[in-house]
Amino acid sequence: MQPMIIHADRAFTPFEEIPDAVIVVQGSGISAVGQRGKIDLPRDAREIEARGKTVVPGFVDVHIHGAGGHDVMEGTPGALETVAATVAAHGTTSLVATTVTASESETRASVAAIANFILDAKQNPARKLSAEILGIHFEGPFISPARRGVHPEKWIALPSVALLAQLLQEARGTARILTLAPELPGALELIRAARESGIVVSLGHTDATYEQAQAAIGAGASHAAHVFNAMRPFSHRETGVIGAVLTSSKVSAELIADGVHVDEAAMRMLIELKTPERVILVSDGMSATGMPDGKYQLGKFEVNVSGGVARNAEGKLAGSTLTLDRALRNMVAMGVPLASALRMVTANPARQIGLGSRKGVLVPGADADLVFLDDKLEVSGVMTRGAGLALAG
Ligand SMILES: [Zn+2]
Numbered sequence: 001m002q003p004m005i006i007h008a009d010r011a012f013t014p015f016e017e018i019p020d021a022v023i024v025v026q027g028s029g030i031s032a033v034g035q036r037g038k039i040d041l042p043r044d045a046r047e048i049e050a051r052g053k054t055v056v057p058g059f060v061d062v063h064i065h066g067a068g069g070h071d072v073m074e075g076t077p078g079a080l081e082t083v084a085a086t087v088a089a090h091g092t093t094s095l096v097a098t099t100v101t102a103s104e105s106e107t108r109a110s111v112a113a114i115a116n117f118i119l120d121a122k123q124n125p126a127r128k129l130s131a132e133i134l135g136i137h138f139e140g141p142f143i144s145p146a147r148r149g150v151h152p153e154k155w156i157a158l159p160s161v162a163l164l165a166q167l168l169q170e171a172r173g174t175a176r177i178l179t180l181a182p183e184l185p186g187a188l189e190l191i192r193a194a195r196e197s198g199i200v201v202s203l204g205h206t207d208a209t210y211e212q213a214q215a216a217i218g219a220g221a222s223h224a225a226h227v228f229n230a231m232r233p234f235s236h237r238e239t240g241v242i243g244a245v246l247t248s249s250k251v252s253a254e255l256i257a258d259g260v261h262v263d264e265a266a267m268r269m270l271i272e273l274k275t276p277e278r279v280i281l282v283s284d285g286m287s288a289t290g291m292p293d294g295k296y297q298l299g300k301f302e303v304n305v306s307g308g309v310a311r312n313a314e315g316k317l318a319g320s321t322l323t324l325d326r327a328l329r330n331m332v333a334m335g336v337p338l339a340s341a342l343r344m345v346t347a348n349p350a351r352q353i354g355l356g357s358r359k360g361v362l363v364p365g366a367d368a369d370l371v372f373l374d375d376k377l378e379v380s381g382v383m384t385r386g387a388g389l390a391l392a393g
Pocket residue numbers: 139149205225226230
């Protein structure tokens with residue numbers, strides 16, 4: 001296949017800023033990145049001029065339920081393709097399909113269907129603009145009824161190594177993250193079992209005390225789901241799970257930076273304490289993402305979206321319609337340096353799921369997942385594994 005040479009005003013790897021940048025794409029991967037004149041370029045390449053643009057790695061969303069009118073739990077190729085194509089237009093070039101708490105049979109069927117899609121796509125990768133589904137994030141069913149948010153109480157389950165084993169069997173090697181409440185009986189044993197299977201354990205939808213959360217971190221939990229949301233609130237005498245997450249260097253923290261889920265001062269506190277290395281911006285996006293206001297499904301339950309904000313019948317926040325390009329702009333608008341904000345949507349989430357050399361970075365050998373940003377940080381072009389680029393503006 002003919003190689004491609006992309007010229008842009010600058011690139012972020014994201015660890016390094018390269019002025020007058022050149023990126024060489026061969027097939028679905030990156031073969032060279034550097035400053036013009038400082039790297040060898042292939043002959044007979046197709047040249048693409050991205051003047052005025054900043055090239056950054058494609059965004060990696062480790063907590064997303066749906067988009068484009070579909071929920072990942074539908075599990076059909078059509079639904080998953082729609083989700084993947086919708087978010088790709090916003091710069092998300094890979095994602096971890098996130099389940100919500102549902103009946104055991106429904107969860108198993110969804111997991112099996114998503115796994116099929118992922119394994120099929122590995123055999124026949126899409127040669128068009130589409131986010132790669134990297135795996136499955138189980139949000140529940142082992143969560144706290146007291147902090148369940150909109151997850152249906154009826155299907156919440158106590159930690160069970162046997163149930164996890166069944167889900168992992170359905171997932172056929174595609175399970176990546178398990179969000180659980182560590183204060184529940186049996187949680188520590190479940191955390192150890194998940195870690196032994198290579199699953200990232202995430203604290204979330206939890207009423208844990210500081211001590212309970214610390215015990216979970218000691219057992220191997222290294223991630224926290226949408227920090228501040230669906231967690232026991234922080235108090236200066238009982239800091240709870242938030243105190244443990246904010247002060248442990250072993251834990252990376254998800255943040256829904258839509259300006260609705262978490263107040264700006266709390267977002268600043270999180271970034272100060274975790275440092276930009278351990279903050280992971282997530283969308284928690286549901287099916288209404290990229291769609292007009294109206295009624296939508298999150299898993300099996302109905303959600304009303306008004307002004308882009310998703311709530312259930314009780315008025316509880318039910319995921320978001322955020323996309324990671326907007327989350328990035330929100331961070332920069334708060335004064336976070338672009339290089340730091342970029343890490344939170346690229347290298348940090350990729351590293352957390354063990355894909356730090358293939359995703360979320362512009363380095364030789366990584367997938368050619370590229371986002372082209374204009375001077376307002378709006379997405380003006382996206383490439384997914386070497387395909388799909390159409391530059392606007
Ligand atoms: Zn949640």
